[in-house]
Amino acid sequence: MLSPHSHMKIRVMPKTTESIRNLCKSTLYLFLTFVSPFILYRCIRFLSMYSSSSTSAPKTDAEILRRKRIEKSKLYFDITTPKVPIIYSSYYDIRFFGIEKLHPFDSSKWDRIRGFLISEGHLDKNSIVEPFEASTDDLLVVHTEAYLNSLNNSVNVAMITEVPPLAILPNWLVRMKVLSPFRRQVGGTILAAKLAKEQGWAINVGGGFHHCSSGRGGGFCAYADISLCIHFAFFRFTISRVMIIDLDAHQGNGHEMDFAGDGRVYILDMYNPDIYPFDLTARNYIKQKVEVATGTTTDGYLKELDKALRVARDNFAPELIIYNAGTDILDGDPLGGLKISPDGVAQRDEKVFRFARERNIPLVMVTSGGYMKTSARVVADSIINLSRKRLIDLSPRYGRR
Ligand SMILES: *[C@@H]1O[C@H](CO)[C@@H](O)[C@H](O)[C@H]1NC(C)=O
Ligand SMILES: CC(=O)N[C@H]1CO[C@H](CO)[C@@H](O)[C@@H]1O
Ligand SMILES: [Zn+2]
Numbered sequence: 001m002l003s004p005h006s007h008m009k010i011r012v013m014p015k016t017t018e019s020i021r022n023l024c025k026s027t028l029y030l031f032l033t034f035v036s037p038f039i040l041y042r043c044i045r046f047l048s049m050y051s052s053s054s055t056s057a058p059k060t061d062a063e064i065l066r067r068k069r070i071e072k073s074k075l076y077f078d079i080t081t082p083k084v085p086i087i088y089s090s091y092y093d094i095r096f097f098g099i100e101k102l103h104p105f106d107s108s109k110w111d112r113i114r115g116f117l118i119s120e121g122h123l124d125k126n127s128i129v130e131p132f133e134a135s136t137d138d139l140l141v142v143h144t145e146a147y148l149n150s151l152n153n154s155v156n157v158a159m160i161t162e163v164p165p166l167a168i169l170p171n172w173l174v175r176m177k178v179l180s181p182f183r184r185q186v187g188g189t190i191l192a193a194k195l196a197k198e199q200g201w202a203i204n205v206g207g208g209f210h211h212c213s214s215g216r217g218g219g220f221c222a223y224a225d226i227s228l229c230i231h232f233a234f235f236r237f238t239i240s241r242v243m244i245i246d247l248d249a250h251q252g253n254g255h256e257m258d259f260a261g262d263g264r265v266y267i268l269d270m271y272n273p274d275i276y277p278f279d280l281t282a283r284n285y286i287k288q289k290v291e292v293a294t295g296t297t298t299d300g301y302l303k304e305l306d307k308a309l310r311v312a313r314d315n316f317a318p319e320l321i322i323y324n325a326g327t328d329i330l331d332g333d334p335l336g337g338l339k340i341s342p343d344g345v346a347q348r349d350e351k352v353f354r355f356a357r358e359r360n361i362p363l364v365m366v367t368s369g370g371y372m373k374t375s376a377r378v379v380a381d382s383i384i385n386l387s388r389k390r391l392i393d394l395s396p397r398y399g400r401r
Contacts, residue, residue, distance in 0.1 A: 066235075070236065073135075082127065083127050084396050087130075088188070091181055094181050096178070123394050124396060127396035131204075142227045143215070154170070157178060160218055160219075162219070179222060186225040188205070188225075190232050193236075193322075196363055197233075197237055197362045201356070203367075207368070208326060210226055210252035227255050230255075230259070230265065239320060240264045241319050243265075244269075245324070246271070247323070247329070248324050249326060250272070250275060251271040252269050256286060268288040272291070275337050288315075290305075292304060295339060297340070298339070301340055313355070319361065322366070323352050325352070325366065325368060328370040345382055353391040
């Protein structure tokens with residue numbers, strides 16, 4: 001006969017295991033319904049950040065040819081004396097017996113930026129890196145032959161650069177005085193990726209021709225230096241995730257068309273939708289589109305930028321960043337339509353440099369649009385600020401900074 005107590009014990013034991021089982025069941029249920037989808041979501045998100053939905057490197061004839069051209073190129077060369085990764089050449093500047101003054105552009109902006117940095121003692125003139133000019137073979141890494149041939153016609157160059165008088169000049173003169181300086185700047189942008197990889201950052205004092213794509217120029221842009229730079233980097237560093245941060249006032253339709261649907265490139269473009277180029281097709285290929293209307297002022301602009309950089313950080317983990325730092329967002333620029341102060345430009349640049357430098361992502365900056373007489377001063381001041389804030393180091397050296 002069992003005592004009432006022992007009876008109790010027998011009754012209690014199964015009850016406890018049962019309730020533990022129930023607890024486990026409901027925990028598992030909770031986990032499956034609420035927690036696991038979240039974990040799964042984070043996993044997918046994480047994997048997608050680090051993968052380039054790459055149907056990567058299709059070994060087509062065109063791709064093989066492209067690789068051969070990049071392998072043969074002289075644009076990537078090794079630095080043999082201590083340098084600062086600031087890239088410039090006196091061949092950048094367009095001097096044309098004064099004809100360049102017919103354009104609303106300060107076409108010696110690049111020389112003046114360099115001049116301010118040197119004359120005010122921030123940079124030693126021997127520490128600047130001089131690039132080579134991009135050859136036709138280099139350009140063919142992205143451009144079509146038909147497009148390059150079209151530049152043999154001065155009328156086409158006049159339309160692309162928006163300098164009508166060029167149309168009546170012999171092509172050899174146009175090539176020497178206009179196309180050659182642009183090609184030199186292209187060489188600078190391509191080299192900048194190599195220096196950025198070695199030293200953490202690089203600034204091409206020129207470049208940023210973001211309206212030109214493989215088969216089409218426009219808006220003062222004759223060569224697609226950003227697309228070229230990225231293809232060289234893909235191949236030379238075997239990387240597959242590049243972010244373009246395009247903060248010129250205009251939409252960067254050139255690189256957008258060149259990387260349309262290419263999961264390896266994440267494009268953040270912040271631009272005024274009310275001005276050139278109104279390229280609605282290219283807009284479909286912007287991963288993060290931030291439209292800033294005519295009249296936007298500094299505070300609003302910088303808030304939008306903070307937000308955009310946060311979203312970019314959460315969605316893509318780049319191995320290289322190309323920063324198109326046009327200064328035509330400045331208040332008073334005849335083309336940009338925005339009202340950003342010079343100090344706002346410095347703060348903008350600082351935000352982008354912080355974004356890249358804090359996470360050790362190599363950063364290439366190109367200066368792009370903005371050709372008011374004051375633009376060169378603003379770019380130089382911003383570079384000085386970056387140095388003061390220790391985001392860049394302007395003392396010459398070989399190694400990583
Ligand atoms: C265009 O000019 C370049 C450089 O002079 C030359 O190599 C090329 O053959 C020319 N193309 C055409 C179609 O004339
Ligand atoms: C944002 C910022 O620090 N701006 C400074 C950049 O440098 C100039 C000149 O040295 C200063 O006047 C700005 O305040
Ligand atoms: Zn612009």
